[in-house]
Amino acid sequence: MERTSAEKILEIAQELVQTRGLNAMSYADISEQLGITKAGIHYHFPSKDNLILEMVKRYHQNFRYGTAHVNTISKTGLERLEKHMAYHAGLVQIRALCLCAMLASDSESLSEDVRFEVQAFFNTSRAWLSDALEFGRRDGTLTFRGSPDLEAAQVLALYEGAMLLARAWNDVERYNEPVQRYLATVSTI
Amino acid sequence: MERTSAEKILEIAQELVQTRGLNAMSYADISEQLGITKAGIHYHFPSKDNLILEMVKRYHQNFRYGTAHVNTISKTGLERLEKHMAYHAGLVQIRALCLCAMLASDSESLSEDVRFEVQAFFNTSRAWLSDALEFGRRDGTLTFRGSPDLEAAQVLALYEGAMLLARAWNDVERYNEPVQRYLATVSTI
DNA sequence: GTCTATAGGCAGATAGAC
DNA sequence: GTCTATCTGCCTATAGAC
Numbered sequence: 336m337e338r339t340s341a342e343k344i345l346e347i348a349q350e351l352v353q354t355r356g357l358n359a360m361s362y363a364d365i366s367e368q369l370g371i372t373k374a375g376i377h378y379h380f381p382s383k384d385n386l387i388l389e390m391v392k393r394y395h396q397n398f399r400y401g402t403a404h405v406n407t408i409s410k411t412g413l414e415r416l417e418k419h420m421a422y423h424a425g426l427v428q429i430r431a432l433c434l435c436a437m438l439a440s441d442s443e444s445l446s447e448d449v450r451f452e453v454q455a456f457f458n459t460s461r462a463w464l465s466d467a468l469e470f471g472r473r474d475g476t477l478t479f480r481g482s483p484d485l486e487a488a489q490v491l492a493l494y495e496g497a498m499l500l501a502r503a504w505n506d507v508e509r510y511n512e513p514v515q516r517y518l519a520t521v522s523t524i
Numbered sequence: 525m526e527r528t529s530a531e532k533i534l535e536i537a538q539e540l541v542q543t544r545g546l547n548a549m550s551y552a553d554i555s556e557q558l559g560i561t562k563a564g565i566h567y568h569f570p571s572k573d574n575l576i577l578e579m580v581k582r583y584h585q586n587f588r589y590g591t592a593h594v595n596t597i598s599k600t601g602l603e604r605l606e607k608h609m610a611y612h613a614g615l616v617q618i619r620a621l622c623l624c625a626m627l628a629s630d631s632e633s634l635s636e637d638v639r640f641e642v643q644a645f646f647n648t649s650r651a652w653l654s655d656a657l658e659f660g661r662r663d664g665t666l667t668f669r670g671s672p673d674l675e676a677a678q679v680l681a682l683y684e685g686a687m688l689l690a691r692a693w694n695d696v697e698r699y700n701e702p703v704q705r706y707l708a709t710v711s712t713i
Numbered sequence: 714g715t716c717t718a719t720a721g722g723c724a725g726a727t728a729g730a731c
Numbered sequence: 732g733t734c735t736a737t738c739t740g741c742c743t744a745t746a747g748a749c
Contacts, residue, residue: 340732355632358547361724375733377726432629439692440621440629443544453692480709489702493678496685503628503642513678520669529714550742564715566744 341379343369349390353431357387357441384446387438391452394434395459402463412471413522416490419467420514423494427501427510436495461487468521477521493517530568530578532558538579542620546576546630573635576627580641583623584648591652601660602711605679608656609703612683616690616699625684650676657710666710682706 338346347368351360362373362383369376380386401422409415426433435456438445445453464487471477479486494514501510527535536557540549551562551572558565569575590611598604615622624645627634634642653676660666668675683703690699 356545356547356630358545359630359633362726363723371732372734373725374727374735378732381726383725430632435692436688437629439688440626441545441548442691442694443619444548450692457689457692481705485701485705488698489682489705492685492689492702493682494685495688496681496683499625499628499684499688500646500681502631503624503639503646505631512674513681516670516674516678551744552741560714561716562743563717563745567714570744572743 340369340371340375344376344379344386345390345393348386349394349434350429350431352387352390353426353434353437354429356437357444384449387445388449388452391434391438391449391456395452395456398456398459411474411476412467412469413476413518413524415467415470416464416477416518416521419464420494420518423498424507424510424514427498427507430502430505432498432502433495436498457491461491464490471521476523478523479521490517529558529560529564533565533568533575534579534582537575538583538623539618539620541576541579542615542623542626543618545626546633573638576634577638577641580623580627580638580645584641584645587645587648600663600665601656601658602665602707602713604656604659605653605666605707605710608653609683609707612687613696613699613703616687616696619691619694621687621691622684625687646680650680653679660710665712667712668710679706 344365348360348365351364351368362376365376366373376386380389402419405415405418409418423433432440435453438449438453442450442453461484465483468477468479468483468486468490472479472483494510497510497513501507503509533554537549537554540553540557551565554565555562565575569578591608594604594607598607612622621629624642627638627642631639631642650673654672657666657668657672657675657679661668661672683699686699686702690696692698
């Protein structure tokens with residue numbers, strides 16, 4: 336199965352949004368990187384809003400696939416968390432933010448449809464984190480007080496914030512420092 | 525001492541950047557709210573980059589004044605933290621992000637000068653948080669493991685991330701939930 | 714200091730040929 | 732599906748009158 340033009344567009348556009356922000360990404364930028372004209376992109380995605388909506392849906396779906404994969408290859412809850420954090424370190428290293436974190440900051444420029452999809456993504460993230468935490472508590476690799484769901488909300492805020500701060504220096508250590516410190520406090524090992 | 529035009533411009537522009545983002549704020553927007561023309565604004569701030577630079581310097585300075593005031597009126601370290609968090613809840617309520625968090629997300633659109641000022645602001649924030657934490661540890665109202673500086677970095681990431689997430693729902697409770705939970709874990713009371 | 718007028722560029726989007 | 736050509740509108744910024 337070959338990658339279609341629509342998929343290539345989404346891929347390139349997504350990286351541009353994650354690194355530059357919604358309003359600093361243009362059809363001209365995608366056109367330049369992909370090698371087809373702006374009009375060609377409009378054939379696949381009539382409006383920018385439409386493009387962003389499909390982008391977030393795809394990002395959300397890829398997140399589901401990615402976390403499902405992490406679940407299968409990880410033996411412990413701690414391992415799940417570690418892999419999750421490592422993945423986000425990779426984003427920081429290419430100067431990217433989580434797509435939905437970037438769109439949350441550009442929230443006022445979004446259509447209602449996109450805002451709902453962004454919320455849905457964060458709901459999925461929180462639910463997955465909650466599961467990972469609960470899993471780790473049961474297998475004895477993680478320890479924390481209170482409900483996994485509330486702990487998950489806190490972890491989510493922590494690493495999204497850490498990614499944002501790391502951007503100010505373009506230094507992945509600004510992300511790793513607080514995140515590793517958190518992992519050390521919840522890890523029983 | 526009356527507020528000068530330059531000050532009014534900075535004030536209005538800052539709120540626009542905090543609520544909409546750097547690239548979604550224009551001289552036309554400021555012009556509309558302030559009642560003087562775009563050319564009039566260019567007289568005070570020749571370029572947008574210049575305007576943003578002055579804005580961040582002013583924001584940083586106001587942060588110093590604000591935290592110094594919090595220090596004088598607070599009896600405990602816990603009280604300092606609580607006031608700090610309450611201030612940021614106010615920002616969330618008007619759909620604003622911390623100015624420097626917003627600019628960190630728009631980092632790729634910034635001049636080097638502005639990026640340095642954003643870093644300086646975060647350094648000041650972290651240092652103040654570290655002091656508040658240490659103060660609280662000594663007065664017995666706060667408890668946490670390890671160095672106040674590393675704890676400060678984590679707290680900073682936590683509430684900046686919580687503000688970002690709260691934006692996705694435009695719901696201050698999404699900020700309060702993780703932040704209050706954090707305060708509960710460090711409070712000895 | 715603030716105005717009118719305008720330059721020059723880039724944005725998102727469309728029409729119609731191939 | 733992709734192209735060339737073009738539209739309209741907004742952007743930052745400047746010139747010059749008052």
